[in-house]
Amino acid sequence: MKIRNKGFEVLSDGKHNKSVAFTREERELYGLRGLLPYSTVSQDVQVKRIMDGLKRKSTDIERYILLSLLHDRNEKLFYRVVTEYIEEVMPIIYTPTVGQACKEFSNNFKRTRGFYITPEDKGEISKILDNWPEDYVKVIVVTDGERILGLGDLGANGMGIPIGKLELYCACAGIHPHQCLPVMLDVGTNNDELLDDILYLGYPFKRLQGEEYFELVDEFVQAVQEKYPKALIQFEDFLTPNAYTLLNKYKDKVLCFNDDIQGTAAVALSGVYASTRITGIPFKDLKVMFLGAGSAATGIADLMVAAYMKEGLSKEEAHRQLWFVDVNGLVVEGRGDLMEHNLPYAHSHEQLGFEEAINAIQPHILIGATGVGGTFTQTVIEKMTALNDRPVIFALSNPTSKAECTAEQAYEWSDGKAIFASGSPFDMVNYKGQEFKPGQGNNAYVFPGIGLGAIICNAKNIPDELFLVAAKTLSDLVSDEDIDAGALYPKLKEIRNLSLEIAVAVADKAYELGIAKNQKPHNLRKFITDYMFNPEY
Numbered sequence: 455m456k457i458r459n460k461g462f463e464v465l466s467d468g469k470h471n472k473s474v475a476f477t478r479e480e481r482e483l484y485g486l487r488g489l490l491p492y493s494t495v496s497q498d499v500q501v502k503r504i505m506d507g508l509k510r511k512s513t514d515i516e517r518y519i520l521l522s523l524l525h526d527r528n529e530k531l532f533y534r535v536v537t538e539y540i541e542e543v544m545p546i547i548y549t550p551t552v553g554q555a556c557k558e559f560s561n562n563f564k565r566t567r568g569f570y571i572t573p574e575d576k577g578e579i580s581k582i583l584d585n586w587p588e589d590y591v592k593v594i595v596v597t598d599g600e601r602i603l604g605l606g607d608l609g610a611n612g613m614g615i616p617i618g619k620l621e622l623y624c625a626c627a628g629i630h631p632h633q634c635l636p637v638m639l640d641v642g643t644n645n646d647e648l649l650d651d652i653l654y655l656g657y658p659f660k661r662l663q664g665e666e667y668f669e670l671v672d673e674f675v676q677a678v679q680e681k682y683p684k685a686l687i688q689f690e691d692f693l694t695p696n697a698y699t700l701l702n703k704y705k706d707k708v709l710c711f712n713d714d715i716q717g718t719a720a721v722a723l724s725g726v727y728a729s730t731r732i733t734g735i736p737f738k739d740l741k742v743m744f745l746g747a748g749s750a751a752t753g754i755a756d757l758m759v760a761a762y763m764k765e766g767l768s769k770e771e772a773h774r775q776l777w778f779v780d781v782n783g784l785v786v787e788g789r790g791d792l793m794e795h796n797l798p799y800a801h802s803h804e805q806l807g808f809e810e811a812i813n814a815i816q817p818h819i820l821i822g823a824t825g826v827g828g829t830f831t832q833t834v835i836e837k838m839t840a841l842n843d844r845p846v847i848f849a850l851s852n853p854t855s856k857a858e859c860t861a862e863q864a865y866e867w868s869d870g871k872a873i874f875a876s877g878s879p880f881d882m883v884n885y886k887g888q889e890f891k892p893g894q895g896n897n898a899y900v901f902p903g904i905g906l907g908a909i910i911c912n913a914k915n916i917p918d919e920l921f922l923v924a925a926k927t928l929s930d931l932v933s934d935e936d937i938d939a940g941a942l943y944p945k946l947k948e949i950r951n952l953s954l955e956i957a958v959a960v961a962d963k964a965y966e967l968g969i970a971k972n973q974k975p976h977n978l979r980k981f982i983t984d985y986m987f988n989p990e991y
């Protein structure tokens with residue numbers, strides 16, 4: 455470790471600070487004598503102090519604040535805690551608590567993290583980007599805060615999402631923290647409550663829209679390309695029409711992806727693959743019904759089409775296996791209210807309500823991505839159970855309050871038959887004396903590994919093949935023991951290894967496709983392992 459500062463500056467530099475873990479020699483060297491209490495403790499003991507501190511807090515938002523202050527104070531200790539206790543800590547730094555943290559972002563704002571761009575920066579984004587202190591940014595997560603989880607337009611308060619996603623990049627895939635850049639494209643908000651709140655810290659105007667909006671995003675993308683030409687841009691939580699416009703504009707030219715469309719697709723497809731090991735239904739025969747026809751659901755369907763085609767189905771046959779229901783009922787031909795991404799799935803059929811549609815289509819799998827809690831009612835789950843020995847139910851909406859149904863409801867209403875996964879975590883459920891462990895169908899299982907693979911090989915772009923290979927790799931890592939327990943995903947505590955395996959597969963595929971700009975290392979797995987950030991002192 456190279457530290458140039460002395461004394462208090464060392465202790466207030468989160469990147470290097472070890473606090474009471476500084477040894478006698480280090481205290482002498484960095485001018486810390488007299489500035490710390492006598493005892494020198496190990497990082498293990500510091501981890502224990504933090505975990506004890508978390509237990510003493512009475513709410514998750516207080517735990518979020520404790521961890522966020524730790525992140526500022528001592529980066530390595532923060533990542534040791536997150537890496538070692540990922541199952542306990544992920545629900546705090548990520549969904550569901552990050553939803554609450556975003557709502558309260560302005561109120562709880564203490565120390566800045568990340569980069570803010572507003573319409574006032576037009577023409578100067580490149581210049582102000584020079585204020586960012588790091589030279590080697592590799593991963594950028596950017597949002598404009600218009601669709602934060604299922605919570606709607608949270609404006610600049612949505613900054614909690616890029617921060618949380620990048621924390622997962624470092625903890626789950628070992629990206630180096632100084633190579634991460636959270637970005638808030640603060641183009642205003644249409645949320646009147648925020649605009650009326652004197653504590654709101656964002657750009658206090660209505661959202662920039664149309665041409666001007668896309669020009670600002672374009673200037674940002676160009677500025678990043680110039681300053682950090684190897685950086686991956688992850689678009690996150692944009693409103694669906696903008697999410698698609700931006701993805702279609704940049705996906706072939708820039709190293710980027712939309713996590714809600716493509717990351718979610720990979721994690722859901724992985725769960726679908728795994729479900730076939732439980733139900734015994736061949737993948738190509740699966741009929742899937744989506745509730746919600748936005749970016750998350752359509753992204754999944756589009757990747758499933760590619761997966762079906764790999765199994766020999768034609769594009770048209772693949773589309774026919776996938777059915778959507780939205781607020782206005784079954785998505786069918788001739789409906790005048792559909793968006794472009796819905797059209798391939800608007801089949802010739804009479805228009806029906808959700809429950810009638812389940813009866814008519816008889817899906818094996820139900821995937822909810824509505825952003826509306828409770829939309830999988832008891833009747834819906836009972837209908838799915840009447841049609842299937844083992845109905846597969848994904849309630850993907852976040853945070854927990856927006857889940858289409860809870861884990862407990864899925865198991866109770868299906869009399870223990872449902873194979874269930876949700877976007878936000880649920881605890882184990884005991885139903886009629888049997889223990890059920892719900893899976894977490896969240897893109898957090900895949901985006902860190904996909905991003906790691908893409909930056910390691912310096913991919914030109916991220917085509918669908920890379921998401922397909924990520925999905926397959928993850929599903930192959932679900933153990934027989936997990937499958938026997940009805941789980942669709944491996945245990946979260948294995949996430950670092952899962953991300954490594956996904957990264958290897960993604961980079962390998964990029965080399966095979968000829969889109970990797972870096973030379974292929976002799977031993978790709980070792981090369982990636984050697985790169986990965988280790989939070990131990």
Ligand SMILES: NC(=O)C1=CN([C@@H]2O[C@H](COP(=O)(O)OP(=O)(O)OC[C@H]3O[C@@H](n4cnc5c(N)ncnc54)[C@H](OP(=O)(O)O)[C@@H]3O)[C@@H](O)[C@H]2O)C=CC1
Pocket residue numbers: 601602603604605693694713714715718721745746747748749750751779780781782823824825826829850851852853856876877878895896897898
């Ligand atoms: N688990 C995971 O990894 C991920 C989960 N998500 C979650 O998915 C949710 C949706 O995100 P996204 O697709 O981007 O949002 P969108 O707003 O694009 O999509 C929501 C869709 O649901 C429809 N809808 C709303 N209410 C109902 C209802 N009562 N019945 C049927 N359909 C309804 C909407 O119709 P209309 O437009 O007509 O209102 C729209 O088609 C969010 O909660 C988000 O947190 C997203 C990404 C990843």
Ligand SMILES: CC(=O)C(=O)O
Pocket residue numbers: 549602603604691713714851852877896897898
């Ligand atoms: C998980 C995620 O990306 C979302 O809910 O938007």
Ligand SMILES: [Mg+2]
Pocket residue numbers: 603690691713714
């Ligand atoms: Mg998202």
